[in-house]
Amino acid sequence: MAVYRRTYTSYSGPLTPAWSRSLVLFRYSRRKLFQSKLQTALFVLCFFYPLACLLMIYAANNLSVLERLGGLGSSFIKIDNKFFLSFIEVQGVLAFVLTAFTGPGLISPDLANGALPLYLCRPFSRAEYILGKASVLAIVLSQITWIPGLVLFAVQSSLAGAGWTWNHLWIAGSMVLSSLLWIIVLSLLAMALSAWVKWRIVAGALLLGVMFFGAGFAQAVNAVLRTQSGHFLNIVYLMGTVWTSLFRVDMEGSITPPEAWIALLIYCAICLMLLVRRVRAYEVVK
Amino acid sequence: MSTTLQPGAADAISQPTSAAPPTPVIELQGLSVRFGKRDILKDLTCSLRGRAIGLLGPNGAGKSTLINTLLGFYKPSSGSARVLGSDIRTETRRIRSLVGYMPENDAFISKMSAVSFVQMMAELCGLPSSVALERAHEALFQVGLAEARYRELGTYSLGMKQLAKLAQAIAHGPKLLILDEPTNGLDPSARQRMIRMITDIRDSRQLQIVLCSHLLRDVEDTCEEVLILNQGRVAHYSNLEEERKANKRFLELETYGANGDFTEAIEKLGCECAVTANRLKMILADGVEVRDIYRIAAERDVRIRRLNFRRDTLEDIFLKAMGS
Numbered sequence: 001m002a003v004y005r006r007t008y009t010s011y012s013g014p015l016t017p018a019w020s021r022s023l024v025l026f027r028y029s030r031r032k033l034f035q036s037k038l039q040t041a042l043f044v045l046c047f048f049y050p051l052a053c054l055l056m057i058y059a060a061n062n063l064s065v066l067e068r069l070g071g072l073g074s075s076f077i078k079i080d081n082k083f084f085l086s087f088i089e090v091q092g093v094l095a096f097v098l099t100a101f102t103g104p105g106l107i108s109p110d111l112a113n114g115a116l117p118l119y120l121c122r123p124f125s126r127a128e129y130i131l132g133k134a135s136v137l138a139i140v141l142s143q144i145t146w147i148p149g150l151v152l153f154a155v156q157s158s159l160a161g162a163g164w165t166w167n168h169l170w171i172a173g174s175m176v177l178s179s180l181l182w183i184i185v186l187s188l189l190a191m192a193l194s195a196w197v198k199w200r201i202v203a204g205a206l207l208l209g210v211m212f213f214g215a216g217f218a219q220a221v222n223a224v225l226r227t228q229s230g231h232f233l234n235i236v237y238l239m240g241t242v243w244t245s246l247f248r249v250d251m252e253g254s255i256t257p258p259e260a261w262i263a264l265l266i267y268c269a270i271c272l273m274l275l276v277r278r279v280r281a282y283e284v285v286k
Numbered sequence: 287m288s289t290t291l292q293p294g295a296a297d298a299i300s301q302p303t304s305a306a307p308p309t310p311v312i313e314l315q316g317l318s319v320r321f322g323k324r325d326i327l328k329d330l331t332c333s334l335r336g337r338a339i340g341l342l343g344p345n346g347a348g349k350s351t352l353i354n355t356l357l358g359f360y361k362p363s364s365g366s367a368r369v370l371g372s373d374i375r376t377e378t379r380r381i382r383s384l385v386g387y388m389p390e391n392d393a394f395i396s397k398m399s400a401v402s403f404v405q406m407m408a409e410l411c412g413l414p415s416s417v418a419l420e421r422a423h424e425a426l427f428q429v430g431l432a433e434a435r436y437r438e439l440g441t442y443s444l445g446m447k448q449l450a451k452l453a454q455a456i457a458h459g460p461k462l463l464i465l466d467e468p469t470n471g472l473d474p475s476a477r478q479r480m481i482r483m484i485t486d487i488r489d490s491r492q493l494q495i496v497l498c499s500h501l502l503r504d505v506e507d508t509c510e511e512v513l514i515l516n517q518g519r520v521a522h523y524s525n526l527e528e529e530r531k532a533n534k535r536f537l538e539l540e541t542y543g544a545n546g547d548f549t550e551a552i553e554k555l556g557c558e559c560a561v562t563a564n565r566l567k568m569i570l571a572d573g574v575e576v577r578d579i580y581r582i583a584a585e586r587d588v589r590i591r592r593l594n595f596r597r598d599t600l601e602d603i604f605l606k607a608m609g610s
Binding site for chain 2: 006007008009010011012013014015016018021024025028032035109110113114115117118119120121122123124125280281282284
């Protein structure tokens with residue numbers, strides 16, 4: 001290594017392709033994420049429930065095991081759409097907790113320390129910056145939601161046979177779609193809030209607030225105005241409506257799935273707008 | 287898409303040769319920038335070609351806005367500008383690949399070591415990871431942060447943060463280095479170190495420098511050309527070297543034994559003189575050389591103890607520009 005060179009030398013060597021620059025950001029952000037023991041522990045914790053589900057699938061497909069457990073029939077654990085919906089719901093909650101810890105730390109330190117001009121003075125756009133940061137959350141959350149979901153589906157398919165697989169193939173698609181929607185909502189919300197307040201801890205608290213107080217506020221609106229429209233303020237409720245419709249589970253709700261989809265897309269658009277306004281090299285004061 | 291490495295874009299800009307005139311570093315054609323109802327830059331037109339160009343002006347003159355516009359952070363409301371021959375409206379990405387930028391304000395990533403930070407910034411410019419790491423080490427050695435390069439940036443002092451910012455600006459080997467107030471907040475010795483480093487980089491002749499400052503001393507120590515901005519307009523453009531040469535007609539003499547006869551003889555040559563105590567200030571007329579002054583002094587037995595060319599300092603130039 002030529003560290004003895006103390007004079008300036010220009011560079012005229014090969015360059016990496018332009019499309020790969022956001023991967024640089026992804027690589028560094030991901031490395032930083034797992035430097036925290038708490039976040040690593042939380043990430044590991046997210047695999048406990050998939051492991052339990054794996055055991056349940058094994059048990060459900062091996063009657064002898066169930067009989068040894070006390071003569072329970074195969075109806076005790078039924079591997080169907082409800083099973084996978086509950087899996088996604090549990091993993092969705094864990095994904096939310098993980099996002100509350102990791103998401104705000106992705107953008108707010110850059111904004112707080114004025115690092116954006118350093119990123120954006122390079123051949124690197126704002127869209128690539130947002131994409132690079134969002135991809136960290138997207139990959140991490142995918143690893144705990146739809147990827148283990150598909151593994152469970154594959155295990156169940158291999159144990160139950162081709163007939164079951166063919167009849168329930170749509171569940172795999174529902175798992176991927178519902179997980180991706182939740183990941184997009186969580187990522188955009190976490191990044192928009194952290195870009196807005198520029199303070200990691202406050203952004204994390206705000207994310208929790210939006211979810212929990214949003215639900216409380218929605219109930220209050222419903223009670224005071226004697227309406228059901230308050231649910232539009234409750235992201236968790238909207239997400240639940242979409243999930244139950246995707247997994248073909250009957251649920252009586254005051255909001256139809258198309259309405260829930262539209263509301264969630266509007267939330268995403270608002271978050272994206274906030275992000276685009278904040279992620280600038282310098283703010284223009286008009 | 288191919289994952290093969292592309293030839294360096296840095297090669298695209300040819301080095302100035304004696305045969306062809308060098309590409310202007312910055313070329314402005316009626317450039318204006320407007321924020322809301324406020325005109326920040328007003329109809330700037332100039333062409334800068336020097337190896338080290340100083341952007342001077344009082345606070346709020348529009349220096350940083352001009353730099354940010356050249357980097358594509360702000361959109362011009364009218365006019366055009368080119369940086370190293372590339373249009374700022376259509377070739378922003380190319381400009382950014384050729385430029386190293388050291389911003390004015392604090393800019394760092396707190397939970398990252400200096401070497402990782404500089405490496406990441408070089409990688410974002412397109413350098414392969416191993417090359418970026420090597421150049422990050424080199425850059426940190428060069429700016430004098432070798433011992434502290436594994437420390438987190440958040441623990442750095444202000445002076446060290448400035449040096450780290452300089453390191454990230456040069457690590458990818460740019461063709462143009464833009465420094466926005468590089469000596470901000472530095473103590474005198476740190477300021478001297480920074481100025482020495484900038485002159486070293488300039489003298490390597492491998493890149494051109496634009497230094498933006500409101501400190502005349504910084505610009506005078508490092509730059510060859512100066513663009514003075516005032517209230518968003520070009521107040522003055524000067525080539526310091528040429529200005530200094532032109533000022534060689536201003537003389538200041540300290541004499542012994544001079545009298546009115548000596549002054550009269552000089553004035554008869556067409557020179558303008560002003561006498562204070564035993565000092566004589568004069569502006570040489572055309573065709574009059576310094577040896578003529580020595581001859582007149584010898585004829586009248588006047589001893590010249592000291593003869594100086596009184597150069598206009600940058601401060602004089604700046605104050606004149608502000609006055610106009």
